[in-house]
Amino acid sequence: MIYDFGEAFRRAPHKAITLLGMSGVGKTMLADRLPKAEWFHYSADYRIGTKYLEEDILDNIKRKAMQVPFLRKLLLSDSIYICSNITVDNLDPISTYLGKIGRPDSVGAEEGGLSYEEFRHRQDLHEQAEIASMIDVARFKAKALEIYGYPNFINDASGSICEIVDPKAGTDDPVLDILSRDTLLLYIRAGEADYKRVEAAAMRNPKPLFYRDDFLQAAIPEYRSEAGLPPSPVSHVDDIDPDDFVKWIFPKLWRHRIPRYQAIADRLGYVIEADEAASVRDGHDFTDLVAGAIDRRQKAGA
Template sequence: MLYESGDAFRREPHKAITLLGMSGVGKTMLADRLPKAEWFHYSADYRIGTKYLEEDILDNIKRKAMQVPFLRKLLLSDSIYICSNITVDNLDPISTYLGKIGRPDGTGAEEGGLSYAEFRHRQDLHEQAEINSMIDVERFRNKALEIYGYPNFINDASGSICEIVDPFAAETDPVLTSLSEGTLLLYIRASEEDYKRVEAAAMRNPKPLFYRDDFLQAAIPDYRAERDLPPSPVNQVDDIDPDDFVKWIFPRLWQHRIPRYQAIADRMGYVVEASDTASVRDGQDFVELVARAIDTRVAEAA
């Protein structure tokens, strides 16, 4: 959704925005600053975990619990049940399910690594779940207004959305066309300082990530070479340290995603710098931030 001017956006009675950007850049924090009575907050990750991957997440937890004799007995007798407590601010069950590629003995990762086949299977399920969650945005935008009476809508997209779409053919990509028809796409662009902050957190606590398969297949041989591991087929990963691999690949993934996000913004959206979002205190500040981004794009195109 493109506007002719910032004033046209200001006059829009029912504003709908999709936040795009790297994980950790501040999308959820920004959405949380908007008045809860005026903005419906749709979280892609929450939708993924509570709708499309809920059963797989629970099965993974139960599979682990069944390996503990004490819990196995209680589960088989229906004496206890297991559920996940996913919230917008706690997405750990999703991360735990995604897992990390590498040796399964637990060395380098609390839960152990996954085989290439199992890791790819979970990644594929997540990709389809993320696609579904973005197609759902239009329906939730309508529900938010018609049922719950929210005048405005904010879609907090996953940090990996640039991986599940074709940003270089955005006009024909079904996910991006669906989003752009009903919402304004706003890319929160990270600076080098933002990257260093997010990278530091990733090095302290390397979390599971989503990778395109072509990116992953190209990265594994490079990792093996840099770590002096013997050459091996891409799908043989038992000698890879799961946490070390996540730390090694993180800066490469970040650089891989930057042009993909920029391409989306160039074709059908707007850009704000992550540092500029720090001054947003409420809904009015946010509207002004977006309006300025619109005017900037209009001026650049003139």
């Protein structure tokens, strides 16, 4: 007799799931459709912005405000204070802090382009914050049940999680070990139509992104060549248009991440398609969808 893992998931009184997938593929939308009284929604990006990068984000805003004489006077006299209003659905303060690499006088980027050194510094801080937010998952899962009484837990992981782990390491990677031990890993796989939709949005409004340093260092010379810019050390980015670079690199980053996510799912998780996720209406639909993904993997391995 083959044990029915899908049915066991349906009957489990406490479910804990980590949603994996590209930014824009529908992780937060899916989490928002689950009953609020039954599912604790843990957002990695929200945790990053309100805990681990909060001070850096506010310092960056204050630094800009101090350049405006009117605001500078009010800040120095404690007449006003600055705070960020980060929510699960509004992560703009994090994106603004991450920034874009390129010309400092660019009007397209929120604060002009950043130098390679400053950009890399912020990327490194974000990576450390994202790792910390994932290590926090086990603690928040316990708090959600023990303190707040939520029977189920969903971890809405950042779109860049595949960059901060070693997908081929499996449970030898400390972050993947924690997540796979305390939650079921569910990869929302994007199809070509999903890619085109997300790419179109990225072209209309190119947002800051996270890159592994090896990926970025390989991409910059390629961009310079295709953009007709003269050869230069990777650290020289003062002649790069920030928005143009983000538009150029986005398709490459997307394709780069696909096999990394698939490797995680192949070793430790389960897969649903983005259109399946989009069809979920409530908690029952979601439970059936996850159980179906478990059954598919079990049959494929039988």
